[in-house]
Amino acid sequence: MELLRRAQAHFNGLLFFLSYLLPSPSPLPKLRFCISRIAAPDAVNSTSLAVVTDPGLENGVIKRPLKDKANGDTKRLFSGNTSVLNNGVTKRSFTGYGWAAYNFVLMSAYRGGVNSFVALSLSASSKPLHVYAHPSYRCEWVPLNQSENRVLTDGSRILTDWGYGRVYTTVVVNCTFPATVNSKNSGGTLLLHATTGDADRNVTDSIPVLTESPNAVDFDLYDTNRRREKYDTSTAARLSLREPKPAASEGMDRLPREILRERNLISFFTTPEGFKRKCLRVTLHDIRDQERFDGYYHNQFMVVNDCLHRYRFDAKWIFFFDVDEFIGIPPNNTISSVMETLEEYSQFTIEQMPMSSQLCFSGDGAARTYRKWGFEKLAYRDVKKVPRRDRKYAVQPRHVFATGVHMSQNVQGKTYHGTGSLIRYFHYHGSISQRREPCRHLFNGTRIMFDNNPYVLDTTMRDVGLAVKTFEIRTIGDRLIRTRQ
Incomplete structure (x- = not known):
């Protein structure tokens, strides 16, 4: 049987690609369908728990509870895609459904309101499926209590990275039911019926x-009249440690410093009172398993959507950026004043200040320059005129259905783009992808030309270096002083 399963998987993979190469009509679709009927009793890639076309369906309500054919008990289902390791890291896993290029790869799902879910939030799916077929999704709520009715509704598909997706593309499926789901808080399971549409x-x-689980839902969380976010602002940032086989301790030692720098994005550009903020909660997720699926740039669209929906009700604002990007606020503003000014908008974008990752300021002397932090010595900004540079952004997450890397195109409410005088971000592209001295060229001028590109000396980040170092020592001590930059 094991040999049969392997042969079936390889054969289905071959047929998947041939079915798009051969002219239609072709005997392959029928042959592929027949082969797919050979299912092992313990197959993990599919389930036959429910049927979409049900004679008991009336206005989206199924009058009979879902039964297990063997013993008549209601199925109790768990996705089981998250675990916490001994070192505190949240390990995320990805479950594929289908054959060859998967029909659906589930990362996570979240409740989005009293009657809605995001099943999804991300999920990746085969991009050829969305190009050459018409996949559709239906959502079914299966109550744990057998006396309650099951409910069906259509799921709406949002393709957040269309145009960027590779073999896999990110798909956000929104399930909005006509009434409150699990209103008695008695528990149940959400099923997603993913149809290929061939x-x-x-x-x-x-x-x-x-x-x-029973009594697990806090419905007050979704009541706009009782809005009570835990945090004013939250951030979603990616840290990539891509050195060849770094020592485990070496990689983890870098995290406190990177986290502190990003934590200061909220405070060190305001005033000294900004350092009095005490709230810092960091959740580290191991998502390396996603590399098994060929999506755009390490499936970045999937990651940011997971963050959006996971913390949608925890913060009033969520910022999206990478750890080689730092927020800058002019001296006459604070992060609080910026948020208050832009409160009427559901989203605002942030202008990029592109900093060189190899041109360094030598005014401190060569010996001292090499001991400086990256954003202290990488002080030259690219000022070449371009139509538009990349942006990063912040959103009020309750008004966003799905999001992207540089902004959301699925937002309810207004978006503001003219924030240049209020807030900016400094981008050190390529500066953290390798562990070596970044300075390739030293300069001492305020305006230079390098490789036919104009640069100006910008000391915005450099000027706060001492304050950040002081904050680091006061917060976690001097144990990272000898850590290589």
Whole structure:
């Protein structure tokens, strides 16, 4: 049986690609469909727990509870895609459904309101499926209490990285039901029925994406009249340690320093009172498993959407950026004043200040320059005129359905772009991708030309270096002083 399963998987993979190369009509679709019927009893890539077309369906409500064919008990389903390791890191896993290029790869799912879920939030799916077929999604709530009715609704598909996706593209599926789901807080499971949409061999995978235990839902969290976010601002940032086989302790030693620098994005550009902020909560997620699926830039769109929906009700504002990017606020503003000024907008974008990752200021002397932090010595900004540079952004997450890397195109409310005088971000592209001295060329002028590109000396980041170092020592001590930059 094991040999049969392997042969089936390889054969289905071959047929998947041939089916788009051969002219239609072709005997391959029918052959592929017949082969796919050979299912092992313990197959992990599909489930037959529910049928979308049900004679008991009336206005989206199924009158009979879902039964296990073996013993008549209601199924209790769990996605099981998250675990916490001994070192405190949250390990994330990805579950594929389908054959060859998966129909659906589930990362996570979250409740989005009293009657809505994001099953999704991300999920990746085969991009050829969305180009050459018409996949559709239906959402089904299966109550734990057998006396309650199951409910079905159509799921809406949002493709957040369309145009960027590779073999896999990020898909956000929104499930909005006509009434409150699990209103008695008695628990249940959300099933996502993902249909491939092929005209001649339509296949549906029924996927358990989220399970709620009895009394687990705090419905007050979704009541706008009782709005109570834990934090004024939150940040979603990616840290990539891509050195060849770095020592485990070496990689982790870098995290406190990177986290402190990013924590100061909220404070060190305001005034000294900014350092009095005490709230700092960091959650580290290990998502390396996503590299098994060929998506755009390490599936970055999937990651930011997971962050959006995971913390949607925890913060009034969420910032999206990478750890080689630092927020800058002019001296006459504070992060609080910026948020108050832009409160009527659901989203605002932040202008990029592109800093060189190899041109360094030598005014301190060569010996001292090499001991400086990166943003102290990488002080030359690219001022070449371009139509538009990349942006980063912040959103009020309750008004956002899905998001992207540089801004959200699925937002309810207004977006503001003219924030240049209020807030900016300094980008040191390529500066953290390798562990070596970044300074390749030293200069002492205020305006220089390098490789036919104009640069100006910009000391905005450099000027706060001492304050950040002082804050680091006061917060975590001097244990990172000898850590290589």
